[in-house]
Amino acid sequence: MxxxxxxxxxxxxxxxxxxxxxxxxxxxxxxxxxxxxxxxxxxxxxxxxxxxxxxxxxxxxxxxxxxxxxxxxxxxxxxxxxQGEIPGMIDLLRVIKASGNYKLYALTNWSAETFPIAQERFEFLGWFDGIVVSGVEKDRKPFPSFYNTLLNRYAIKPDEALFIDDNLRNIRAAEQLGINAIHFTHVDALKPQLIDYGIPVGTV
CATH class of the missing domain: 1.10.150 (DNA polymerase; domain 1)
Structure with a gap:
């Protein structure tokens, strides 16, 4: 689950x-x-x-x-x-957040010096229960140590977690650690994949 x-x-x-x-x-x-x-x-x-x-x-x-x-x-x-938000994804994130059934985290390769610009611009970054930023940790995907920083910091069980990333290299690294993973291509492709994992997407 x-x-x-x-x-x-x-x-x-x-x-x-x-x-x-x-x-x-x-x-x-x-x-x-x-x-x-x-x-x-x-x-x-x-x-x-x-x-x-x-x-x-x-x-x-x-x-x-x-x-x-x-x-x-x-x-x-x-x-x-x-440029802005990926079309449809923030509405989907909102539905998942509103369900109250899941802990939400972000694991991102991002400079520590530029990430505050994104935080000021995108309100939804405040919806996460935790964000692990590579530039802050001085580590990054696809190295296992970076994923383990997230797992250990928030006591996440790999087999109960689902990771969504557009980079197949990062997906493979997550799977090697026992994390369920979806290779993101488009919101319309993601929705049925989430449903397959039992995650409701509402009418988004």
Missing amino acids: ITTIIFDLGAVLIDWSPNYLYSKVFREEEMRFFLETICTPAWNEEQDAGRPLQEATDLLVAQFPEHEANIRLFYDRWSEML
Whole structure:
């Protein structure tokens, strides 16, 4: 029986993408090159794991001085990467919360320095019984230690928990720890999967 539901945030509840910022700066092909070779996902993950934003920026500027201005935009205008809520997901979260039958947690790869921006913008982040942020813990998905931080801090039994994430790598890591997991693609695909676990979704 599921008693606990654990949500990823980015691309599950919150629509975040560097494309939203850099599409204002580059043409499509230039933007793709910049985000695949300079401000890469691997570079960003190190900030998620606790590396300071200033240190990360200085590192890239030293490597790519010709791109300094656009590198600095990444965190100077980071809030422009937050587009809003994933359609339908907050209504679904509200229904689950209102049922009163589940503990709700978030387990997110997110810089400790930028997460407060999201907390100010998205009221629903206050609905969770706990949020574990990678940048605060200086650890991240898919490492087992990060999942165990959540499980141990809130006394969660893995076999009673359901984890929802858009990244298949993170899903596999959760399953290795005995946590039930759903690979998120779209709210309409998620609803019947939740029902299969006995979680009511109402008329959302």
